[in-house]
Amino acid sequence: MVENRPFLSFLTHLVLIAGVLIVVFPVYLAFVASTHADGEFLSGLVPLLPGPNLVENYWHMLTVGISTAGAPPLWIMLTNSLIIAICIAVGKIIISLLSAYAIVFFKFPFRLLAFWIIFITLMLPVEVRIIPTFKVVADLGLLNSYVGLTLPLIASATATFLFRQFFLTIPDELMEAARVDGAGPLKFFRDILLPLSRTNIAALFVILFIYGWVQYLWPLLVTTDSRYYTVVMGIKRLAATADGEPQWHLVMAAVMLAMLPPVLVVIFMQRLFVKGLVETEK
Template identity: 80%
Template structure:
């Protein structure tokens, strides 16, 4: 039983509110900056209230982009990032859940060796294997393509491990009962395992969507065609231009627009996301 101590209650709420302020205040400043005019920050005074250029700045970035940065309209970049994030998230979940199902429920030679080989790849991030991966993608003619943006990032040892650990918690009696009822391997997978994995899939989708959305190094390496730029790449190009010709209001507008899709995904899937992370009874 938790004791009701007013001081501890005040202290915990104070720390929580302080943490929220620390996290939210930079985002608030970015939004304020995105509503200002191009010269409002040159005075060195940071305004704390929204300006009158909100619609102008956001409209310019969405429809016209920033020509001096070589960036197309942001709606194209947002679409590229959205497509990349969805393909990576769905691809990782699909491959991982099938791999975990095969490792747990099928008996074949070197089954555990296959799992540990997959697990060891956790120690090899994209940056370590980026040169040979780029060589393979280039030889296959996938530079400046959505396939090149997504396929090399689809495999996921983390998701395979998480699905394997979840499948190990499912009682063997459930599989035996399905077998007695005449269910084959795919029917057992489709009708029993997938519904039971719904919260895990939702939690992983949120994490993997954000992982795909914030990719910077890989898209930067394999794309030099502005039609395939992602929103994170565009923000870097905008910031580089802003060093010599400050237009931070447009840069901040792009940053706010780049934040919206991940935030919406988290909000819409919040219940399943939290449930998938904390649920222990299956």
């Protein structure tokens, strides 16, 4: 039984509030910086209240950008990042679902070995095999393309492992009942396994979407055309201008806009995300 002690309850809430303030305060400073004019943050004084240039700064970044940074307008980079994040998340989930389904429900030689070969690839992320991966992509002529940006990142041993562990909890009686009712492998997968995996899919989609959204090293290698720049690449270019001081008010506006899509995904899928992480019975 948990005792109700007012002091401990107050202390717990105080620690939680302090933690929230520590996390939120830098984000608030970035938002404040994005609403002021050029040079406000270079004077040595950090304003703590929003300025009058919010609409002007955000509109300028979305439609014009910073020409000296060599990056296109932000809406192009946001669109590229959104396409890449969705393709990576959806591609990883589809491939992982099918591979886990084959490993668990189909009897074929060396299926356990096939699973462990997939699982061992966790020790070989893109950063480790980046040179041969880049050579393959270049030889196939996939540089400066959405296929080249997403295809090498689609396979996921982690998602395959998670779906496999969930599929192992499905009772054999359910599969036998579906077979008696005349359901083939695809119908069993579509009508039974996919609805049961809904919360797991939602949780993984949030994680994988953010994983695709924040990709920096791989897009930096395979893109030389500014039309395919991602928003993370764009922010790096904005903050590292060769001539003069960075225009921090515009950089912070880009940061706030880049943060918006992942936050919206987490907010709208929060219920399914938490349910998929903590639910033990379907």
